[in-house]
Amino acid sequence: MAKRLLPSLNRILVEKIVPPSKTNSGILLPDKGPKLNSGKVVAVGPGTRDKEGNLIPVSVKEGETVLLPEYGGTQVKLGDKEYHLYRDDDILGTLHD
Template sequence: MNSGRVVAVGPGSHDREGKIIPVSVKEGDTVLLPEYGGTEVKLGEKEYHLYRDDDILGTLHH
């Protein structure tokens, strides 16, 4: 199972009328991620994986 911690979120996406659809996760959440997908980004020595809100499979609660 792939999981990760959310370190940042964007403002959300826009619907057909231009209204913002908020993101379903928040910073600090632990989420289930698909085996494939996402975009790998390296900033300095750290690697991050970017996922669209629709790609996140769920949120884990402890």
Template sequence: MARRLIPSLNRVLVEKIVPPSKTTAGILLPEKSSKINSGKVVAVGPGARDRSGNVIPVSLKEGDTVLLPEYGGTQVKLDDKEYHLYRDEDILGTLHD
């Protein structure tokens, strides 16, 4: 049975996207060019509350591809897969094709 993590408050669960280490032609890419700085949103929390008690919803949704900060986040391992938890405001932006 697969476990599912629902983040609390304004947190976002992200699975980092690992870029290929070589091109389709078989050329090895330098390690620096394959830095992981994007990910796919797997789950979002309900949002944080302001001073009045109103819920401020998370600005992202499941399935969004996001730009991640170089440092930060909390590593989480579920069913042999690695994820990272970030606060909504720590995500740098969404990526669109």
């Protein structure tokens, strides 16, 4: 049975993007300078409420690529995949092509 995690409040579930270190044929790729700590948004919570009770939605959407802080987040393992949970305000920005 596959599990699906739905984040609560203003939390975001992210699958980190790890650049390949080898090609499909087994050739090792050299490091090409600094790597971006980025990930793909898998799921988002509904948001949080302000003092008046108004809903403040999460600022990113499922499927977006986001820039992540170097440290932080909560590691979550579902099946054989690893994910990380971040709060909305921990996300540094979105990446676009």
